[in-house]
Amino acid sequence: xxxxxxxxxxxxxxxxxxxxxxxxxxxxxxxxxxxxxxxxxxxxxxxxxxxxxxxxxxxxxxxxxxxxxxxxxxxxxxxxxxxxxxxxxxxxxxxxxxxxxxxxxxxxxxx
Numbered sequence: 001x002x003x004x005x006x007x008x009x010x011x012x013x014x015x016x017x018x019x020x021x022x023x024x025x026x027x028x029x030x031x032x033x034x035x036x037x038x039x040x041x042x043x044x045x046x047x048x049x050x051x052x053x054x055x056x057x058x059x060x061x062x063x064x065x066x067x068x069x070x071x072x073x074x075x076x077x078x079x080x081x082x083x084x085x086x087x088x089x090x091x092x093x094x095x096x097x098x099x100x101x102x103x104x105x106x107x108x109x110x111x
Contacts, residue, residue: 027076028074028075028076030052031062031066031074032071032074033052034048034052034054034059034062034063035062035063035066035074037051038063045059045060045063062074
């Protein structure tokens with residue numbers, strides 16, 4: 001069986017087990033199909049992006065990820081920032097915690 005087979009699955013209805021005419025697909029499977037279609041060489045990047053409803057920038061991003069790391073690189077990535085410029089510096093946090101551990105601490109005494 002091909003690694004490309006069965007990327008989408010038909011969704012059964014609740015009653016009678018009938019299947020709906022469309023397929024439920026995940027973002028990961030769409031990215032894999034996009035990469036596969038590009039490798040087949042039938043479509044240009046512009047045509048693929050129109051078919052899949054994504055911008056060319058996104059299409060190029062998916063292809064770059066795929067060429068760097070294969071299928072695993074096409075998984076969703078965390079959107080969490082790598083750093084926070086407004087975060088309280090560690091030395092300030094340590095100083096506040098040190099003052100909190102002293103007897104007679106109140107919120108006014110921290111500042």
